[in-house]
Amino acid sequence: MSKKESKEDSRVQGIVTRAVGSSFNVLVGSRTFTCFFRGKFRIKKADLPASTSGEGAFPVVGDRVMVTLTDEASGVIEEILPRETKLSRPEVELHRGEQVLVANIQQMIIVASVKLPLLKTRAIDRFLIAAEKGELQPAICINKIDLAEGEEYKERLLPYHDLGYEVIFTSVPERRGLEDFKDCLKDRISVLAGHSGVGKSSLLNAIQEGLKLVTREISTYSLKGKHATSYIELHPLDFGGFVADTPGLRELGLWDIDKQELAWYFPEFEDCLGGCKFNDCMHLTEPGCAVKGKLQSGKIHASRYDSYKRILETL
Numbered sequence: 001m002s003k004k005e006s007k008e009d010s011r012v013q014g015i016v017t018r019a020v021g022s023s024f025n026v027l028v029g030s031r032t033f034t035c036f037f038r039g040k041f042r043i044k045k046a047d048l049p050a051s052t053s054g055e056g057a058f059p060v061v062g063d064r065v066m067v068t069l070t071d072e073a074s075g076v077i078e079e080i081l082p083r084e085t086k087l088s089r090p091e092v093e094l095h096r097g098e099q100v101l102v103a104n105i106q107q108m109i110i111v112a113s114v115k116l117p118l119l120k121t122r123a124i125d126r127f128l129i130a131a132e133k134g135e136l137q138p139a140i141c142i143n144k145i146d147l148a149e150g151e152e153y154k155e156r157l158l159p160y161h162d163l164g165y166e167v168i169f170t171s172v173p174e175r176r177g178l179e180d181f182k183d184c185l186k187d188r189i190s191v192l193a194g195h196s197g198v199g200k201s202s203l204l205n206a207i208q209e210g211l212k213l214v215t216r217e218i219s220t221y222s223l224k225g226k227h228a229t230s231y232i233e234l235h236p237l238d239f240g241g242f243v244a245d246t247p248g249l250r251e252l253g254l255w256d257i258d259k260q261e262l263a264w265y266f267p268e269f270e271d272c273l274g275g276c277k278f279n280d281c282m283h284l285t286e287p288g289c290a291v292k293g294k295l296q297s298g299k300i301h302a303s304r305y306d307s308y309k310r311i312l313e314t315l
Ligand SMILES: Nc1nc2c(ncn2[C@@H]2O[C@H](COP(=O)(O)OP(=O)(O)OP(=O)(O)O)[C@@H](O)[C@H]2O)c(=O)[nH]1
Pocket: 143, 144, 145, 146, 147, 170, 171, 172, 173, 194, 195, 196, 197, 198, 199, 200, 201, 202, 203, 214, 215, 216, 217, 218, 226, 227, 228, 229, 230, 246, 247, 248
Protein backbone atom coordinates (compact mmCIF):
# COMPACT_ATOMS: atom_id res chain seq x y z
CA MET A 1 0.00 0.00 0.00
CA SER A 2 1.40 3.40 -0.93
CA LYS A 3 1.91 6.04 1.70
CA LYS A 4 -0.91 8.14 0.24
CA GLU A 5 -3.44 5.33 0.40
CA SER A 6 -2.71 4.53 4.00
CA LYS A 7 -3.15 8.18 4.87
CA GLU A 8 -6.51 8.33 3.05
CA ASP A 9 -7.61 5.23 4.93
CA SER A 10 -7.08 6.90 8.26
CA ARG A 11 -9.57 9.61 7.39
CA VAL A 12 -13.05 9.49 8.86
CA GLN A 13 -16.26 11.20 7.80
CA GLY A 14 -17.99 13.67 10.05
CA ILE A 15 -20.43 16.55 9.99
CA VAL A 16 -19.62 20.16 10.89
CA THR A 17 -21.87 21.20 13.77
CA ARG A 18 -20.33 24.55 14.58
CA ALA A 19 -18.06 26.97 12.75
CA VAL A 20 -16.61 29.90 14.64
CA GLY A 21 -13.70 31.73 13.04
CA SER A 22 -11.24 29.10 11.88
CA SER A 23 -12.30 26.52 14.46
CA PHE A 24 -14.85 23.83 13.62
CA ASN A 25 -16.69 21.29 15.70
CA VAL A 26 -17.03 18.05 13.78
CA LEU A 27 -19.27 15.24 14.96
CA VAL A 28 -17.81 11.82 14.15
CA GLY A 29 -20.14 9.09 15.31
CA SER A 30 -21.26 10.38 18.67
CA ARG A 31 -18.08 12.29 19.49
CA THR A 32 -17.27 15.91 18.75
CA PHE A 33 -13.76 16.91 17.67
CA THR A 34 -12.34 20.42 17.45
CA CYS A 35 -10.88 20.75 13.98
CA PHE A 36 -9.00 23.12 11.74
CA PHE A 37 -9.33 23.30 8.00
CA ARG A 38 -6.21 22.48 6.05
CA GLY A 39 -7.20 24.46 2.98
CA LYS A 40 -7.97 27.52 5.06
CA PHE A 41 -5.22 29.84 3.90
CA ARG A 42 -5.30 28.74 0.29
CA ILE A 43 -8.24 30.95 -0.46
CA LYS A 44 -7.83 34.65 0.02
CA LYS A 45 -10.78 36.30 1.71
CA ALA A 46 -11.39 38.25 -1.48
CA ASP A 47 -11.88 35.01 -3.38
CA LEU A 48 -15.05 34.18 -1.48
CA PRO A 49 -17.87 33.25 -2.24
CA ALA A 50 -17.41 29.61 -1.55
CA SER A 51 -18.38 27.40 -4.45
CA THR A 52 -21.03 24.74 -4.16
CA SER A 53 -18.65 21.83 -4.46
CA GLY A 54 -15.77 21.01 -2.16
CA GLU A 55 -13.31 22.81 -4.40
CA GLY A 56 -12.14 26.08 -2.93
CA ALA A 57 -14.96 26.18 -0.41
CA PHE A 58 -14.73 26.99 3.26
CA PRO A 59 -16.49 24.56 5.61
CA VAL A 60 -19.87 25.65 6.96
CA VAL A 61 -22.28 24.11 9.45
CA GLY A 62 -23.87 21.03 7.92
CA ASP A 63 -20.95 20.19 5.65
CA ARG A 64 -19.98 16.56 5.47
CA VAL A 65 -16.22 16.48 5.76
CA MET A 66 -13.32 14.06 5.73
CA VAL A 67 -11.19 14.46 8.82
CA THR A 68 -7.84 13.16 9.99
CA LEU A 69 -8.02 12.82 13.76
CA THR A 70 -4.87 14.04 15.49
CA ASP A 71 -5.74 13.07 19.07
CA GLU A 72 -8.80 12.12 21.09
CA ALA A 73 -10.22 15.65 20.96
CA SER A 74 -8.98 17.22 17.73
CA GLY A 75 -8.46 16.77 14.04
CA VAL A 76 -7.91 18.39 10.67
CA ILE A 77 -10.59 18.81 8.01
CA GLU A 78 -9.01 17.55 4.78
CA GLU A 79 -11.93 17.71 2.40
CA ILE A 80 -15.47 19.04 2.10
CA LEU A 81 -17.81 16.57 0.40
CA PRO A 82 -20.16 17.97 -2.29
CA ARG A 83 -23.10 19.93 -0.90
CA GLU A 84 -26.62 18.77 -1.61
CA THR A 85 -28.31 22.00 -0.56
CA LYS A 86 -27.17 25.33 0.77
CA LEU A 87 -28.66 28.43 2.29
CA SER A 88 -26.91 31.65 1.40
CA ARG A 89 -27.06 35.33 1.99
CA PRO A 90 -25.13 38.23 0.54
CA GLU A 91 -21.60 38.62 1.84
CA VAL A 92 -22.04 41.90 3.70
CA GLU A 93 -18.56 42.91 4.71
CA LEU A 94 -17.02 42.73 1.27
CA HIS A 95 -20.19 43.09 -0.84
CA ARG A 96 -19.11 40.13 -2.87
CA GLY A 97 -22.13 38.05 -3.54
CA GLU A 98 -22.89 34.81 -1.85
CA GLN A 99 -22.04 33.64 1.63
CA VAL A 100 -23.08 30.06 2.30
CA LEU A 101 -24.47 29.84 5.84
CA VAL A 102 -25.43 26.23 6.18
CA ALA A 103 -25.25 23.16 3.96
CA ASN A 104 -27.09 19.88 3.42
CA ILE A 105 -30.27 20.92 5.19
CA GLN A 106 -33.47 19.20 4.05
CA GLN A 107 -36.16 21.18 5.78
CA MET A 108 -36.74 24.74 6.97
CA ILE A 109 -39.10 25.16 9.88
CA ILE A 110 -40.26 28.74 9.79
CA VAL A 111 -41.03 29.83 13.34
CA ALA A 112 -43.26 32.80 14.11
CA SER A 113 -45.08 33.77 17.28
CA VAL A 114 -48.65 34.89 17.88
CA LYS A 115 -47.44 37.75 20.06
CA LEU A 116 -44.17 39.18 21.33
CA PRO A 117 -43.19 39.58 18.56
CA LEU A 118 -46.50 39.94 16.72
CA LEU A 119 -47.37 37.51 13.96
CA LYS A 120 -46.34 38.88 10.57
CA THR A 121 -47.29 36.69 7.67
CA ARG A 122 -45.05 38.74 5.39
CA ALA A 123 -42.06 37.34 7.27
CA ILE A 124 -43.40 33.83 6.70
CA ASP A 125 -43.73 34.60 2.99
CA ARG A 126 -40.15 35.80 2.80
CA PHE A 127 -38.85 32.68 4.49
CA LEU A 128 -40.96 30.49 2.21
CA ILE A 129 -39.23 32.04 -0.77
CA ALA A 130 -35.85 31.46 0.86
CA ALA A 131 -36.75 27.81 1.48
CA GLU A 132 -37.86 27.38 -2.12
CA LYS A 133 -34.70 29.06 -3.36
CA GLY A 134 -32.52 26.83 -1.19
CA GLU A 135 -34.56 23.78 -2.25
CA LEU A 136 -35.61 22.99 1.31
CA GLN A 137 -38.96 21.54 2.30
CA PRO A 138 -40.75 24.22 4.34
CA ALA A 139 -42.93 23.79 7.42
CA ILE A 140 -44.44 26.50 9.62
CA CYS A 141 -44.50 26.58 13.40
CA ILE A 142 -46.63 29.17 15.19
CA ASN A 143 -45.35 29.47 18.74
CA LYS A 144 -46.60 31.25 21.89
CA ILE A 145 -50.23 30.24 21.33
CA ASP A 146 -50.64 30.64 25.11
CA LEU A 147 -50.52 34.41 24.51
CA ALA A 148 -53.32 34.43 21.92
CA GLU A 149 -56.61 36.11 22.65
CA GLY A 150 -59.05 34.23 20.50
CA GLU A 151 -58.36 32.34 17.32
CA GLU A 152 -57.95 35.17 14.82
CA TYR A 153 -54.36 34.13 14.21
CA LYS A 154 -55.52 30.78 12.84
CA GLU A 155 -57.46 32.50 10.07
CA ARG A 156 -54.35 34.33 8.99
CA LEU A 157 -52.69 30.98 8.46
CA LEU A 158 -55.37 29.63 6.12
CA PRO A 159 -53.39 30.55 2.98
CA TYR A 160 -50.64 28.20 4.13
CA HIS A 161 -53.03 25.33 4.80
CA ASP A 162 -54.49 25.92 1.34
CA LEU A 163 -51.01 25.76 -0.17
CA GLY A 164 -50.45 22.42 1.51
CA TYR A 165 -47.77 23.45 3.97
CA GLU A 166 -47.55 21.74 7.33
CA VAL A 167 -48.57 24.23 10.04
CA ILE A 168 -47.89 23.41 13.70
CA PHE A 169 -49.12 25.35 16.74
CA THR A 170 -47.00 25.32 19.88
CA SER A 171 -46.62 26.74 23.35
CA VAL A 172 -43.43 26.12 25.31
CA PRO A 173 -44.69 26.94 28.85
CA GLU A 174 -47.92 24.99 28.32
CA ARG A 175 -46.07 22.23 26.43
CA ARG A 176 -48.66 22.23 23.66
CA GLY A 177 -47.90 20.95 20.17
CA LEU A 178 -44.45 19.77 21.15
CA GLU A 179 -45.11 16.24 19.90
CA ASP A 180 -46.05 17.65 16.49
CA PHE A 181 -42.88 19.72 16.55
CA LYS A 182 -40.82 16.60 17.34
CA ASP A 183 -42.53 14.60 14.60
CA CYS A 184 -41.66 17.33 12.17
CA LEU A 185 -37.97 17.22 13.16
CA LYS A 186 -37.60 13.46 13.48
CA ASP A 187 -35.07 11.81 11.14
CA ARG A 188 -34.59 14.97 9.09
CA ILE A 189 -31.92 17.62 8.94
CA SER A 190 -33.74 20.86 9.64
CA VAL A 191 -33.01 24.51 10.15
CA LEU A 192 -35.12 26.84 12.28
CA ALA A 193 -35.69 30.23 10.72
CA GLY A 194 -37.65 33.09 12.20
CA HIS A 195 -37.27 36.50 13.72
CA SER A 196 -35.52 37.08 17.00
CA GLY A 197 -37.55 36.28 20.09
CA VAL A 198 -40.16 34.01 18.52
CA GLY A 199 -38.88 31.13 20.66
CA LYS A 200 -36.70 29.00 18.37
CA SER A 201 -34.15 28.13 21.04
CA SER A 202 -36.86 27.69 23.70
CA LEU A 203 -38.66 25.16 21.49
CA LEU A 204 -35.48 23.16 21.04
CA ASN A 205 -34.71 23.21 24.77
CA ALA A 206 -38.23 21.89 25.38
CA ILE A 207 -37.87 18.85 23.12
CA GLN A 208 -34.23 17.85 23.54
CA GLU A 209 -32.93 17.10 27.00
CA GLY A 210 -29.61 18.60 27.97
CA LEU A 211 -29.53 21.19 25.20
CA LYS A 212 -29.54 24.33 27.40
CA LEU A 213 -29.51 26.83 24.56
CA VAL A 214 -29.35 30.46 25.61
CA THR A 215 -32.71 32.20 25.46
CA ARG A 216 -33.60 35.72 26.38
CA GLU A 217 -36.52 37.46 27.99
CA ILE A 218 -38.38 39.40 25.35
CA SER A 219 -38.33 42.52 27.55
CA THR A 220 -34.56 42.69 27.22
CA TYR A 221 -34.69 42.90 23.43
CA SER A 222 -33.82 46.54 23.20
CA LEU A 223 -32.18 46.73 19.81
CA LYS A 224 -33.99 45.33 16.84
CA GLY A 225 -32.02 42.56 15.23
CA LYS A 226 -30.10 41.63 18.37
CA HIS A 227 -30.23 37.93 18.89
CA ALA A 228 -29.87 35.69 21.91
CA THR A 229 -28.49 33.04 19.57
CA SER A 230 -25.43 34.46 17.91
CA TYR A 231 -24.29 31.71 15.58
CA ILE A 232 -25.69 28.75 13.71
CA GLU A 233 -25.19 25.42 15.43
CA LEU A 234 -26.32 21.97 14.41
CA HIS A 235 -27.67 19.76 17.20
CA PRO A 236 -28.13 16.00 17.02
CA LEU A 237 -31.54 14.88 18.31
CA ASP A 238 -31.97 11.82 20.55
CA PHE A 239 -35.08 10.76 18.62
CA GLY A 240 -33.29 11.00 15.26
CA GLY A 241 -32.26 13.84 13.02
CA PHE A 242 -30.38 17.10 13.35
CA VAL A 243 -31.58 20.63 13.82
CA ALA A 244 -29.77 23.90 13.32
CA ASP A 245 -30.70 26.76 15.60
CA THR A 246 -30.03 30.11 14.01
CA PRO A 247 -30.10 33.79 14.80
CA GLY A 248 -33.03 34.96 12.69
CA LEU A 249 -31.57 34.76 9.19
CA ARG A 250 -33.39 37.84 8.00
CA GLU A 251 -32.01 38.56 4.57
CA LEU A 252 -31.76 34.95 3.67
CA GLY A 253 -31.99 33.78 0.12
CA LEU A 254 -33.83 36.70 -1.46
CA TRP A 255 -30.83 38.64 -2.54
CA ASP A 256 -30.33 37.17 -5.98
CA ILE A 257 -33.94 36.83 -7.08
CA ASP A 258 -34.79 39.32 -9.79
CA LYS A 259 -38.13 41.08 -10.00
CA GLN A 260 -39.33 39.11 -13.01
CA GLU A 261 -38.59 35.85 -11.20
CA LEU A 262 -40.41 36.59 -7.96
CA ALA A 263 -43.88 35.45 -9.06
CA TRP A 264 -42.55 31.93 -9.66
CA TYR A 265 -41.87 31.65 -5.94
CA PHE A 266 -45.60 31.99 -5.22
CA PRO A 267 -46.96 28.51 -6.03
CA GLU A 268 -50.55 29.76 -6.29
CA PHE A 269 -49.55 32.19 -9.08
CA GLU A 270 -47.91 29.51 -11.14
CA ASP A 271 -50.83 28.15 -13.12
CA CYS A 272 -51.69 31.59 -14.49
CA LEU A 273 -48.23 32.97 -15.19
CA GLY A 274 -48.49 32.10 -18.89
CA GLY A 275 -51.95 33.67 -19.11
CA CYS A 276 -51.14 37.37 -18.72
CA LYS A 277 -51.64 39.60 -21.76
CA PHE A 278 -48.08 40.92 -21.59
CA ASN A 279 -45.09 38.61 -21.48
CA ASP A 280 -43.27 40.86 -19.06
CA CYS A 281 -46.32 41.40 -16.83
CA MET A 282 -45.36 42.21 -13.23
CA HIS A 283 -48.95 41.55 -12.10
CA LEU A 284 -49.41 45.05 -10.72
CA THR A 285 -51.59 47.35 -12.85
CA GLU A 286 -51.18 45.81 -16.31
CA PRO A 287 -54.40 45.07 -18.22
CA GLY A 288 -55.24 41.43 -18.90
CA CYS A 289 -53.27 40.12 -15.93
CA ALA A 290 -54.19 36.53 -15.10
CA VAL A 291 -52.78 36.76 -11.58
CA LYS A 292 -55.01 39.75 -10.78
CA GLY A 293 -57.90 37.81 -12.31
CA LYS A 294 -57.28 34.92 -9.97
CA LEU A 295 -56.94 37.34 -7.05
CA GLN A 296 -60.28 38.96 -7.89
CA SER A 297 -61.98 35.59 -8.06
CA GLY A 298 -60.73 34.92 -4.51
CA LYS A 299 -58.44 32.04 -5.46
CA ILE A 300 -55.34 33.92 -4.37
CA HIS A 301 -55.36 35.19 -0.78
CA ALA A 302 -55.11 38.99 -0.57
CA SER A 303 -52.40 38.79 2.11
CA ARG A 304 -50.21 36.70 -0.18
CA TYR A 305 -50.69 39.04 -3.14
CA ASP A 306 -49.90 41.94 -0.84
CA SER A 307 -46.67 40.20 0.20
CA TYR A 308 -45.79 39.73 -3.44
CA LYS A 309 -46.14 43.48 -4.06
CA ARG A 310 -44.21 44.45 -0.94
CA ILE A 311 -41.40 41.99 -1.52
CA LEU A 312 -41.18 43.09 -5.16
CA GLU A 313 -40.47 46.63 -3.96
CA THR A 314 -37.48 45.38 -1.95
CA LEU A 315 -35.79 43.57 -4.84
N1 LIG B 1 -45.38 32.92 26.44
C1 LIG B 1 -44.47 32.24 25.76
N2 LIG B 1 -43.19 32.65 25.75
C2 LIG B 1 -42.28 31.94 25.06
C3 LIG B 1 -42.64 30.77 24.34
N3 LIG B 1 -41.53 30.29 23.72
C4 LIG B 1 -40.52 31.11 24.06
N4 LIG B 1 -40.95 32.10 24.88
C5 LIG B 1 -40.15 33.21 25.43
O1 LIG B 1 -39.74 34.07 24.37
C6 LIG B 1 -38.46 34.66 24.65
C7 LIG B 1 -37.51 34.49 23.49
O2 LIG B 1 -37.24 33.11 23.29
P1 LIG B 1 -35.95 32.57 22.55
O3 LIG B 1 -36.05 31.08 22.57
O4 LIG B 1 -34.71 33.18 23.12
O5 LIG B 1 -36.19 33.12 21.08
P2 LIG B 1 -35.29 32.88 19.76
O6 LIG B 1 -36.23 32.75 18.61
O7 LIG B 1 -34.34 31.76 19.98
O8 LIG B 1 -34.52 34.26 19.63
P3 LIG B 1 -33.09 34.57 18.96
O9 LIG B 1 -32.10 33.56 19.44
O10 LIG B 1 -32.80 35.95 19.40
O11 LIG B 1 -33.31 34.49 17.46
C8 LIG B 1 -38.00 34.00 25.95
O12 LIG B 1 -38.30 34.87 27.00
C9 LIG B 1 -38.84 32.74 26.05
O13 LIG B 1 -39.05 32.32 27.38
C10 LIG B 1 -44.02 30.37 24.34
O14 LIG B 1 -44.45 29.37 23.73
N5 LIG B 1 -44.88 31.15 25.08
